[in-house]
Amino acid sequence: MQVYNTLTRQKETLKPIQAKKVKIYSCGPTVYDFPHIGNLRAFIFADTLSRALSFLDFEVAHVMNITDVGHLVSDEDEGEDKMEKAAKREKKDPYEIARYYEDVFKENLKELNIKTPNWMPRATEHIEEQIKMIEQLFENGYAYITDDGIYYDVSRFEDYGKLSGQKLEDKEAGSRIEIKDQKRNPEDFALWKFLVGENKNHIMHWKSPWGEGFPGWHIECSAMGMKYLGETFDIHTGGIDHIPVHHENEIAQSEGVTGKKFVNYWMHNNFLQVDGGKMSKSLGNFYTLQNILDKGFSALDYRYFCLNAHYRSKLNFTWEGLQSAHNGYKNLKEKIQELHNKNVQQGKSLKQENKYLLQFEKSISDDLNTSQALAILWESIKDQNLSNSQQLSLIQEFDQVLGLELMQEKEDIPAEIQKLAVKREKMRREKKWEESDKLRSLISEKGYEIKDIAEGFEIKKK
Ligand SMILES: [Zn+2]
Structure with missing residues (x-):
C-alpha cells in the first residue's frame, strides 16, 4: 500500500515495523461538546484506513485517545481548560461533562459505522504515564519549570519543525506571540500546569513531583501512543490543523524521551469547509451529526459524502452536496436490492469478477483513493457480464472497506x-x-x- 507521508511530503510504500501488522494512533476527540461534522470527517478517514489495511490482510492495532483534561481554549497554553469551561457553562462537574460527551461521541461513531478502535484510553486515566515522561524529559534536558507550569524547551530539540517543514528561526521571525512570563521560546509548550492564575480553581488535578496540577494537552498522546503501541509505531493520523503544533509537539516530547523515531508515517486529512468557508458558530453553520439527522438524512449519507472525496482534499459541505450524496447512496442501495431480488442461476465470467476486485484493491492501495473505489463499485453493479451473485459477492467485499452497510436492510423474502x-x-x-x-x-x-x-x-x- 502507498500512503502519503506528511513527514517526507511524498507517497511511500507502507512498510510496517512488524511484517503484516500495522499499529495506528489517531488523535481522538476533546469531549467537552458535540463533535462537529469536520471532526467526524477525521474519524471516518481513520476508520476507512484501518478497514483498508485489514482488507489488504494486515493485522491492525488501533488506538484513539479521549482527551478529557488539559486541552486549553488557546493553543498557546493560555485560557481555560475546555473541560472546565464546559463544566461552568453547563453547571456540572467536569467529569460528568467528559463522560457525557464521550458517550455522545461513541454514539456518533456507531451511527457512522465506524469500528471501535482496539483501545480508547482516557487522558485522566494515564496521568502516571504522563508524569513519568515529564520526569524523563527533565532528565534529558528538555523540560524547565516556571511559576505557572513545566514547559518543553523547543530550542533543545534539533528537529523541531520537521513535520510542518517550518524552521524555528523562520517561525520566530514571523511570530507575533509574545514570550509570556518565563517561557524561553514562543513555541515552548506546557507539559504540566500548576494550580495558579486562571487555573487556580481547576477541578481536575493530581499530585506530581513538582506540585498539584494537570497535564498539558500534547503529552497525553505521546504517553498513550507509546504505552499501547511501543516507542516507535507505524501510522499516526489526525486533521491537518494538528500538524504545526500538536503533532510537532508530540514528536518533540516522544523523541526527546526515547531518542528514537516516534512515528514512521504521518497521515493527515484535510479540512471540511462549510459553504466554501470555515465552519463557525457565529455564522450559524456549525453542524453536528444530529443536525444532519434532523434534516432527514442518515449518518451513512454523510459517510458516503465523505468517501466521495479523497481524504487529502478539502471537502466543501453544503446541504445540496449532502442531498446529492443521499440520492447516490439511495440509488446504490436500490440497485443492490434489485440484485437481491433477482434470481439468476447461470455463472458468468470469473475473470471479470477478479478484474473488479483487483481494481478495487489497487485504488485503496493508492493512498486510500475512496472516490475511485466507489466508481469501481458502481461500474461492477452496472456490468452485464457479471451474474447478480457475483455482483453481490463483490459488494460484500468492497463494503468491508467502505463501511456503508450495503448488504444490510435487504428485504427478507421468506x-x-x-x-x-x-x-x-x-x-x-x-x-x-x-x-x-x-x-x-x-x-x-x-x-x-x-x-x-x-x-x-x-x-x-x-
Ligand atoms: Zn493527539
Whole structure:
C-alpha cells in the first residue's frame, strides 16, 4: 500500500515495523461538546484506513485517545481548560461533562459505522504515564519549570519543525506571540500546569513531583501512543490543523524521551469547509451529526459524502452536496436490492469478477483513493457480464472497506415464497402456463409480486 507521508511530503510504500501488522494512533476527540461534522470527517478517514489495511490482510492495532483534561481554549497554553469551561457553562462537574460527551461521541461513531478502535484510553486515566515522561524529559534536558507550569524547551530539540517543514528561526521571525512570563521560546509548550492564575480553581488535578496540577494537552498522546503501541509505531493520523503544533509537539516530547523515531508515517486529512468557508458558530453553520439527522438524512449519507472525496482534499459541505450524496447512496442501495431480488442461476465470467476486485484493491492501495473505489463499485453493479451473485459477492467485499452497510436492510423474502417462486419459474420454463399462473396468484395472495426478467425473476414485497 502507498500512503502519503506528511513527514517526507511524498507517497511511500507502507512498510510496517512488524511484517503484516500495522499499529495506528489517531488523535481522538476533546469531549467537552458535540463533535462537529469536520471532526467526524477525521474519524471516518481513520476508520476507512484501518478497514483498508485489514482488507489488504494486515493485522491492525488501533488506538484513539479521549482527551478529557488539559486541552486549553488557546493553543498557546493560555485560557481555560475546555473541560472546565464546559463544566461552568453547563453547571456540572467536569467529569460528568467528559463522560457525557464521550458517550455522545461513541454514539456518533456507531451511527457512522465506524469500528471501535482496539483501545480508547482516557487522558485522566494515564496521568502516571504522563508524569513519568515529564520526569524523563527533565532528565534529558528538555523540560524547565516556571511559576505557572513545566514547559518543553523547543530550542533543545534539533528537529523541531520537521513535520510542518517550518524552521524555528523562520517561525520566530514571523511570530507575533509574545514570550509570556518565563517561557524561553514562543513555541515552548506546557507539559504540566500548576494550580495558579486562571487555573487556580481547576477541578481536575493530581499530585506530581513538582506540585498539584494537570497535564498539558500534547503529552497525553505521546504517553498513550507509546504505552499501547511501543516507542516507535507505524501510522499516526489526525486533521491537518494538528500538524504545526500538536503533532510537532508530540514528536518533540516522544523523541526527546526515547531518542528514537516516534512515528514512521504521518497521515493527515484535510479540512471540511462549510459553504466554501470555515465552519463557525457565529455564522450559524456549525453542524453536528444530529443536525444532519434532523434534516432527514442518515449518518451513512454523510459517510458516503465523505468517501466521495479523497481524504487529502478539502471537502466543501453544503446541504445540496449532502442531498446529492443521499440520492447516490439511495440509488446504490436500490440497485443492490434489485440484485437481491433477482434470481439468476447461470455463472458468468470469473475473470471479470477478479478484474473488479483487483481494481478495487489497487485504488485503496493508492493512498486510500475512496472516490475511485466507489466508481469501481458502481461500474461492477452496472456490468452485464457479471451474474447478480457475483455482483453481490463483490459488494460484500468492497463494503468491508467502505463501511456503508450495503448488504444490510435487504428485504427478507421468506423461504416459503422463494420456493414457490422457483417452482413457478420451472413451470414457466416448461411452458406449463396454467400452473405457472396459479403459483403467481398464490405468491400475490401472500403479499409478494413476481416479475420476469431476461435472466430469471425478481420478487418484491407488494
Ligand atoms: Zn493527539
